Amino acid sequence: MDSITQAVLGAALQGTVLGRIQGRRSLLYGAALATLPDLDVIIRYADPVSQMTYHRGFSHSLFVLTGLAWLLAWLVNTRWPGKGYTLPRLFLAFWLVLVTHPLLDAFTVYGTQLFWPLQTTPLSWAAVFIIDPVYTLPLLAAVLYASCQGLTRRAMQLLTLALLFGAAYLGFGLAGRMAAEQRFQAALDQQGLVASEVRAVPIAFNSLVWRVLAKTPDGDYYEGISSGFDRRAPEMQRLPRNLELAKVLADQPLHARLRWFTDDWLRYDQIGDALVVTDLRMGIPGNYTFRFTMAHRDGQGRWRVDVPSMWQGAGPGSMFNGDDLVLIWRRIVDQQPPLPLAAWTDRYLGVSTAERGR
Template identity: 65%
Template sequence: MDSVTQAVLGAGIQGALMGRFQGRRALIYGAALATVPDLDVLMSYPDPVSLMTYHRGFSHSVFVLTGLAALLAWLIRKYWPQAPYGGRRLFLTLWLVLVTHPVLDAFTVYGTQLFWPLARIPESWSAVFIIDPVYTVPLLAGVLFAIAFGMTQAARRLLAAALVFSTAYLGFGLAGRVAAEHRVREAMQAKGIAVTELRAVSMPFNTLVWRVIAKTADGHYYESVSSLFDKDPPEWLRQPLNLDVGRALAGVPLHERLRWFTDDWLRYDAIGDALVVTDLRMGLAGHYTFRFKMAERSAGGGWTPVTPSSWPTERGGWAEFKLVLARILHEQPPLPLAQWSELATH
């Protein structure tokens, strides 16, 4: 999630658990500690694929952060033995502030290596968009109330209520994802479309309308849209994965790492003399967030792998966002998936 959300989540947790002892300082301590896992952004990487796939790595591991929480608790108890709270309460607070950061990240689609160093596909639960005001605003309101009026019992209760609401909202998002996947799968089966893999991804800033991508055995995928309030079958668009083009990258280490990180939700396009690899999980049809040039056409017509570089992409703007918001309640007109998808090969 975004940095503001992570900060107010950490502040809310520490304020609720330690505000009685630390006062407003609890909010500062929690906000600062909650940003620690994202310090990996300060590390330098030689290419954008490495930057993408090593972010949310070791610094987001529950094992690493549990050890860090234990170390911090030990140091605090050692050098401030007169603190008016027990070691267990202190460790629990520090642990929750640190670990809820990567757990919340795992509820987005990006991919979080929650169990590093275990070689698991990064957790990508796709329950909420990376920025969701319904999740963030109640926490922010609780923190601002505590700043304004102090860490009173009412403020601590308000923070606790905001934390309960935000957690329940994540559950609502997961339920929405499951419902969208079920609805699209059933609709495709009714049309005789055999789906091999399918996943729903929340649309920008909400958990009511979902983008559902589905693979078929013939090397294609479908871009589909489903809203919680739909009565008619979801709309969809069939697109090629171009796996034959992607074979030129077979065995290339960074390509294999990208396949692992994205759970192989990749599309390949020959655009001029560039072989462009697209992460299908993030963005909208045609407005994909992560695209990489990973090979160039050689003089003989084949492909030569190169150091990856970012490929320009049309991310969409206010016009597309208004259409997405309108699609929550209205199935007509459907989103212009065909028009947007043309951008993928530009």
């Protein structure tokens, strides 16, 4: 999740475990330590596919962070032996602050390599959006109170309650995601439509309305919207993944890595002379966060593989259109009128209607 959320979570945890010894400093130390795993962003890679797929890698590994927690606990206990610390308590504090960072990241859709160096598919539990004020604000309020009042009994209670609320909210998100998938699967079954895989992902700062994707056996996919307040079947559209274009990249290691990282939730489009590969998991219909140019046609019409680059208009901020967000938030409680999925796809995807139907 975002850096502010990670920092206040770390502050709340270290304040809860070590606050009586370290006082207000525990909040600062916990906030700083909790952001440590994201320092991998300073590593610069040659292309955006590598940048995306190596982020949340070694620095988010439970194995690496557990070892780091032991090392830090030993160093602090050795350097300040008379401060009232015990090695197990120090380890517990540092371990909780460090490992909850990647665990919280795994509750988003991006993908987190918790078991690096094992090459398992990055975990993506997709229970919350990457920025969720409902999760963050109670933690922030509790940490600010403790910063002002000190680690009093009342402050410790507020920190504990904020942590418990956050854990419950993550559970609520998981339940909401599974319910959205079940509703979508039921809608497909009712229409006699076959899907080989269904997954819901959170959308736009909440865990109440979900974008749901379903792969078809013949290489297309359905994309729709579902809310826990729905009383009718979710709106959906069928779109091509254009898997025949993937053959152009069949022997390319970066393409293989992208398929692994996204669990193969990719679509392929020829836009002009460019081959654009889209990660379908993040964004709104048609307006996806990560899109990469990975090949082009030369003057003789032959495909030439390129060093990947971000497709124009793509990027983490590409989905934050105010007008679209208003429609999405309204959609939480009202299905009518349905969200303009086809219009968004035409507006954002960069592919003509004829090309979309190929």
